Amino acid sequence: MSLKTSLTLALAGLMMTSAAALAQPTEIKIGVAFEPPALDPTAGAAEAIDVVVYQNVFEGLVRIDKDGAVQPGLAESWTVSDDGLNYSFKLHDGVTFHDGSAFDAEDVKFTFDRILAEDSVNAQKALYAPIASVEVVDPLTVDITLSRPDGLFLFNIGRGDAVIVAPESADNNATDPIGTGPFAFVQWDRGSRVILEQYGPYWGDKPALTRASFVFIGDTGAMTNALLAGDIDGTNNFAAEALPVFEGNPQFKVLVGLTEGETILATNNRKAPFDNLLVRQAMAHALDREEIIEGATYGYGAPIGTHFAPQNPDYLDLTGTYPHDVEKAKALLAEAGYPDGFSATLKLPPVAYARLSGQIIASQFAEVGIKLELVNAEFAQWLEDVFANKDFDLTIISHVEPFDIGIYANPDYYFGYDNPEFQALNETLTATTDAAERTKLVQQMQTIIAEDAVNGYLFELAQTGVWNAKLEGMWPNSPVEGVVLRDIHWTE
Amino acid sequence: MSWRHNPGLVGGLIAIIIFAALGLTSLWWTPYPIQAISVADRFQPLGPEHWLGTDHLGRDLLSMVMHGILTSLLVAASGVVIGIGVGVPMGLAAVAWGGWVEWLVLRLSDLAFAFPALIVAILIATLHGPGELNAIIAIGIFNIPVFARVARGGALAIATQDYVAAARLAGLGNAAIAARHLLPNIASLIIVQGTIQLSLGILAEAALSYVGIGTQAPETSLGLMLRDVQGVFLIHPWLSVLPGLTIVFLVIALNIAGDGLRDAIDPRLRRQGMNHGAG
Numbered sequence: 041m042s043l044k045t046s047l048t049l050a051l052a053g054l055m056m057t058s059a060a061a062l063a064q065p066t067e068i069k070i071g072v073a074f075e076p077p078a079l080d081p082t083a084g085a086a087e088a089i090d091v092v093v094y095q096n097v098f099e100g101l102v103r104i105d106k107d108g109a110v111q112p113g114l115a116e117s118w119t120v121s122d123d124g125l126n127y128s129f130k131l132h133d134g135v136t137f138h139d140g141s142a143f144d145a146e147d148v149k150f151t152f153d154r155i156l157a158e159d160s161v162n163a164q165k166a167l168y169a170p171i172a173s174v175e176v177v178d179p180l181t182v183d184i185t186l187s188r189p190d191g192l193f194l195f196n197i198g199r200g201d202a203v204i205v206a207p208e209s210a211d212n213n214a215t216d217p218i219g220t221g222p223f224a225f226v227q228w229d230r231g232s233r234v235i236l237e238q239y240g241p242y243w244g245d246k247p248a249l250t251r252a253s254f255v256f257i258g259d260t261g262a263m264t265n266a267l268l269a270g271d272i273d274g275t276n277n278f279a280a281e282a283l284p285v286f287e288g289n290p291q292f293k294v295l296v297g298l299t300e301g302e303t304i305l306a307t308n309n310r311k312a313p314f315d316n317l318l319v320r321q322a323m324a325h326a327l328d329r330e331e332i333i334e335g336a337t338y339g340y341g342a343p344i345g346t347h348f349a350p351q352n353p354d355y356l357d358l359t360g361t362y363p364h365d366v367e368k369a370k371a372l373l374a375e376a377g378y379p380d381g382f383s384a385t386l387k388l389p390p391v392a393y394a395r396l397s398g399q400i401i402a403s404q405f406a407e408v409g410i411k412l413e414l415v416n417a418e419f420a421q422w423l424e425d426v427f428a429n430k431d432f433d434l435t436i437i438s439h440v441e442p443f444d445i446g447i448y449a450n451p452d453y454y455f456g457y458d459n460p461e462f463q464a465l466n467e468t469l470t471a472t473t474d475a476a477e478r479t480k481l482v483q484q485m486q487t488i489i490a491e492d493a494v495n496g497y498l499f500e501l502a503q504t505g506v507w508n509a510k511l512e513g514m515w516p517n518s519p520v521e522g523v524v525l526r527d528i529h530w531t532e
Numbered sequence: 533m534s535w536r537h538n539p540g541l542v543g544g545l546i547a548i549i550i551f552a553a554l555g556l557t558s559l560w561w562t563p564y565p566i567q568a569i570s571v572a573d574r575f576q577p578l579g580p581e582h583w584l585g586t587d588h589l590g591r592d593l594l595s596m597v598m599h600g601i602l603t604s605l606l607v608a609a610s611g612v613v614i615g616i617g618v619g620v621p622m623g624l625a626a627v628a629w630g631g632w633v634e635w636l637v638l639r640l641s642d643l644a645f646a647f648p649a650l651i652v653a654i655l656i657a658t659l660h661g662p663g664e665l666n667a668i669i670a671i672g673i674f675n676i677p678v679f680a681r682v683a684r685g686g687a688l689a690i691a692t693q694d695y696v697a698a699a700r701l702a703g704l705g706n707a708a709i710a711a712r713h714l715l716p717n718i719a720s721l722i723i724v725q726g727t728i729q730l731s732l733g734i735l736a737e738a739a740l741s742y743v744g745i746g747t748q749a750p751e752t753s754l755g756l757m758l759r760d761v762q763g764v765f766l767i768h769p770w771l772s773v774l775p776g777l778t779i780v781f782l783v784i785a786l787n788i789a790g791d792g793l794r795d796a797i798d799p800r801l802r803r804q805g806m807n808h809g810a811g
Contacts, residue, residue, distance in 0.1 A: 281588065334572075335571035
């Protein structure tokens with residue numbers, strides 16, 4: 041072999057290796073704290089389901105973007121009648137499900153009929169109650185008629201609960217999800233991970249990633265090590281207490297944003313002494329919101345004074361309604377007939393923000409004479425006691441659904457707030473489509489529940505993501521539950 | 533035998549007395565109340581104000597450790613009391629009555645041995661919720677067969693002695709023989725086994741609290757302290773090192789004292805132990 045050929049060969053070899061090194065990786069491994077109980081977002085309330093499949097495996101007629109705005113999804117366009125009751129959706133042509141079957145108007149009708157059916161197990165069935173009928177005009181046109189105008193209708197059909205499923209596969213979606221999204225489900229190793237792969241015939245823009253795994257790591261220490269070792273490329277929500285490990289590390293980027301989770305000290309309004317407004321006001325004065333936010337979220341949560349997300353333009357800052365004031369709280373307790381305070385239980389679900397907030401609140405309430413007994417419960421137990429049987433005094437939980445102030449209009453809801461004035465306002469709100477008028481109503485509602493001190497309003501849950509510094513396209517905020525892979529890509 | 537010949541017992545006992553005194557003091561006094569949270573003071577380093585610093589909620593670590601030692605000792609000691617209270621009578625009954633009683637006792641302890649303390653604790657926590665009491669019950673159940681076997685083993689050797697036969701001829705019943713002749717002669721064995729189970733109980737309590745089915749906040753224990761701060765181990769390692777070291781020293785002290793106690797109570801055992809070592 042001549043010197044020239046061997047040099048050329050060596051050069052060629054060099055070029056090949058550098059080409060391989062320069063090629064962008066197209067796979068991602070994302071660590072998430074909770075494993076979903078199933079993978080069908082239309083049949084379960086768990087946020088963990090949406091984290092894996094929403095907009096990745098399944099799509100709705102419309103989709104929510106990273107700012108919380110409604111964008112066209114499987115429907116490329118739509119028209120709304122003047123009375124706000126009739127929506128006509130024009131569907132995309134050439135869309136297929138991952139099993140190869142075609143998507144058309146019949147699938148849309150099937151999806152909504154399934155949500156509204158008597159035996160439906162949809163977690164947000166009430167949101168779709170205004171739908172009176174779904175009609176197939178032709179294979180690419182669907183008309184949806186509402187029984188009353190609904191200002192949030194388009195947003196609601198963009199949620200994970202209303203993604204379009206096919207009649208042939210809907211029953212198996214819990215274990216073998218088949219949707220129309222850019223990623224197809226490959227396998228679910230229980231207790232370990234879910235693997236998704238890019239779906240070749242996807243109708244829309246091809247995502248940059250070809251393969252994505254969601255790895256389930258419940259423990260903060262294990263998650264930290266997995267990130268440092270490169271076993272995972274990022275996580276959408278990392279424990280705030282350990283964030284300093286990654287802040288200032290050039291290999292990682294920390295994305296701080298807010299979720300739609302209003303974290304509240306939920307109070308059983310049916311039960312004495314919490315049925316007394318003076319007692320609830322005293323509790324509100326006893327809370328030191330700043331200390332709770334610092335202690336439980338390391339300063340990342342945003343203070344709220346009512347049940348509304350602070351990043352929403354209609355949010356009203358009511359954090360000053362009952363400022364932290366121990367003397368005032370004691371005086372109000374005395375006025376309510378509890379000069380020496382009282383004892384109560386505080387049931388805590390197994391999430392870090394609740395357990396930490398619980399200890400801090402117990403310490404703060406002790407200062408005004410309210411003795412709290414902390415009861416740690418597992419999730420199933422907590423759901424049964426608090427949500428189903430309403431057997432609790434106080435609890436701490438984050439309500440992660442967007443625009444959920446309407447829950448205060450339901451007197452049968454677990455915290456049992458029954459105020460006809462508020463219920464009337466909520467009726468008016470759902471029937472109002474005018475933006476300015478809606479703002480006015482929503483702010484009035486926020487004020488009522490803040491002044492009634494229905495629950496203790498603590499903070500808006502933050503989302504603190506830790507990602508490989510070379511990754512782009514992740515959502516900093518979480519306007520809707522989900523980790524959307526569509527825009528995520530590697531850069532050099 | 534003089535104390536000088538048994539430095540292990542003296543050193544171990546002194547260490548245990550110090551630990552126990554720290555724990556008991558926390559009943560009346562701690563530098564700061566352990567339930568008083570002050571987020572503004574969290575992660576304080578060691579200093580004159582907080583000798584051992586503060587944790588993630590601004591609680592004084594010295595106070596937490598003092599109270600944690602008390603919890604650990606109480607849980608482990610209660611477990612030993614349950615074990616002795618139930619296990620020793622079972623073992624003595626097996627020897628005194630023999631026959632089907634012995635068979636039953638042995639099978640029951642086989643059954644109890646088949647379930648590790650952790651499994652028992654998970655079972656109890658599922659049925660009645662997590663808590664200190666459940667840790668005590670789980671550790672107690674784990675201790676019962678241990679003491680039953682030690683009591684039976686010790687009593688078997690005694691039961692063949694002439695004075696036991698004489699007592700039986702004199703008309704003493706099984707229960708009386710067990711109480712008057714067997715029990716006093718195996719007391720030293722039980723005490724030595726008790727110190728071993730005490731140190732195992734402290735490890736078990738720490739493990740149960742660490743996995744979240746033992747002591748619950750706002751109470752504290754050494755295992756719970758470890759659990760609370762494991763997420764910040766890389767940033768504030770001291771918070772994990774302190775309760776960890778406390779557990780290590782507590783268990784070492786108990787083991788050394790247990791060895792010394794065995795030597796002091798029963799020199800024959802020491803000779804046997806040395807023979808084993810030589811062999």
